[in-house]
Amino acid sequence: MNSLSAVSSGPVYTTMTTAVDPSPGTVLLAVRHASKSYNGVPALTDASLELRAGEVHALMGENGAGKSTLIKLLAGVLAPDRIEVEIQGRPATLHSPQAAYGHGLRFIHQELNIVPQLSVAENVFLGQRYPAWFGTLVRWRTLNRRARDVLAMLGVHHIDPSERMARLSPGDQMLVSIARAFAGDDSDNGSRALVYVMDEPTAALTGHEVDLLFEVINGLKARGSAVLYVSHRMEEIFRISDRITVMRDGRVVGTRHAADTHPGELIRLMTGRTLQQVYPPRQTPVGERMRLTVRNLRSHAVRADAFDLREGEIVGVAGLNGSGRTELLRALVGADRRLSGEILLDGRRVSLTPAMAWRNGVAFVPEERRSQGLVLSRSVADNITLPGLAWLSRGGMLIDRGLERRTSRSLGDTVQLKMIGPDQTVRELSGGNQQKAVFARALTRTTRVLLLLDEPTRGVDVGAKVDLYRLIRELSGQGAAILMVSSDLPELIGMTDRILIMRQGVLVDEVPTAGLTEESLLSLCYGETAHERSTDGGR
């Protein structure tokens, strides 16, 4: 993948390099004193930021720290209360998306604005005039060739422009949407992309796709553009960025050179906490009693010959995307049909369906809180009590609203759920609070045997994560066994006692967490030995 040479020698769009000041370090975009409040609640207070030519500038902060608001002001979709913008040293106003575009700002959103039914080439040139005979008959081959050129400039050669968008992987779709931000430069003269703003571009990408994206970003850097890169992922930020700006509570709390800082400092800036406080240490030793024993578990998607969980133990499930981590939990809880499997809870043989699971003290926190966890149209109380209605009612038959409210209020307090009250609709809660509501549900019964957690902290900001970690620890301290799927490796290493390794739908290994590093855990997921991987350059 020799992308950089393709970019620098690209013969088709030679004019593109002229508008961008090639000397690195020039300030392309300066924002000062940006402020914005909603209904008197400040979302952004006096934020300032400078983007220089040829730099990747990471923007970090918890949900609600003001990153999105700042980006929306740049994109011209929100009216600021106050802002000063300079572009290449000249004052500018960004009062509309068109103005932002005209000043050379390009936005690549996490939710892709693509049309899945159309081809790659059509998506690249969406909204522009396609080349056509007599202005009507589209010249498909020309269109495809131009799309291929644009992709090639980004160093992307493996995507067929005539392929339907829907058939592409999420990563490739992301690359195409970047190509679109790029393609605009050819047609409208004068407007040249200076700054690319990428809002969590890797959220849906696999490791290899992230590598590709980063090569493209490095290409943009080499062309003298600036990239504002928003992400929660520490490891990526240190890989790609030159400078890092951290926001908290609507303010910029600091800008650091990536080379001069470390994750601990950034977490402290984001949260006011130190790294050691993120993963609370185990307070009580793992018990002797076996809470869960699984033998010969099979579903259409997974195979797990044997594993056990002890009282108070936290066991992680690691694996690449698609390795069957989620499916392991689903087969266990009976959400997917089991072909075979012996499941013992506290030594008692059970045949679990989701309903049976809850009745037996097994709580399941699914991966996607919005589609699988919550009934968004209902109240917080309704959602928290849903699995527990059998005992949070009069005789299992009649609704007891007083009891529901008290229960959900006290469970809400336990998980530090911020809500107006138990009657508030779940849809109105922020993502982190929605996740806490799903969690609170798992606590409705006092006797808890087993918790199955699938990506329990995905999309949750650091502050809420810390709350959830503390809660998981507390539950394990009370004797519950916890099986936790996560693609967040530091989280697995920080929280678990043992880790089950899944590869291609099979439970292949089981390792004690002590002594694991992110890298050694990742090699286990890939199925390589540590030695092979280190010779591979750690990729």
Next chain:
Amino acid sequence: MSVPQTVGVRPARKRRAFSVARWLRTFGTLIGFLIIVAIFWQQRPTTFMTVTNWLNITQQVSILGVVAFTMTVVMVVGDFDLSVGTMASLVGIIAGTLFQNEQPVAVAVVAGLLAGALGGLINGFLVSYVGISAFVTTLGTMTIFGGLALYISGGTTIFGRVIPEAFGNFGREGLVLGSITIPNLTLLALAVLVLTWFILEQTVFGRRLYAIGGNREASRLAGVRVRFLRLLAFVVSGLGAAAAGLMLASRLASANPKQGDGLMLNAIAAVFLGMTMSEEGEPHVLGTLVGVLILGVLANGLTQLNIDSYIQQILTGGIIILAVTLSSLSRRGQ
């Protein structure tokens, strides 16, 4: 990240403050209903706004009400039941045929309700366990029930002396309270209304039905036995259709193989009208009641204004679309 975010506590409490759109969304349909009433009152000051006429309206809508209230249960789960109209016809025919064979009223009523429950069971099984869409399933059973009604009756109306007097009188008589008489059918519809409201709003069963309607997969993973409850919802609507068929046969003192067919569309329309009155667009039985009353008042008032019944049909359809449109427009602003 595309949603506007604010720091700290989200300003949800602020949004709770008075908002015209929110208010209109919840009360618009009710206001529309009151406007319709006011217009008829103004047009027919002596006959429309009288106790007798209103009791008359409640009797006229009682049968539709029973179908619509129980249809609400199915729609809460996110399904719907097209077969209720022909089921009502079929149950009328079953009762009539039993009367022809000199069976007592109790036997006819029980047999009719059992037929309704069985029909609901078949619908529910096909939708919930076999996995056929509610539209296709109930379209099919609608046709089957209609065909059965025609086949059993031979296409003729059962009427006259074969219908027991007690059965025929029930639908015309009522509870006498001094100078007014509350029709039996009104009382029956009221009972079904209270029962359905109680089931949907006050029982664990109803809560779970709403959860299924809101998010089927999340409910299943939260331990709700989704398939069984969906099946039960269809049994409820089958029972409601059967009750309506019996009420209709009693009121007309006859059984025609087509007499209940028209109930289905009006019942669904009533539920939709009711849904416009809820914040989240969920069906709820008190909303359905308003929907039923709107349809009933329109029919009654337009008849009093001597408006052609064909025109009535056109107006009714227009009003349904208007109400749902206004509601969805005010929702779009969110």
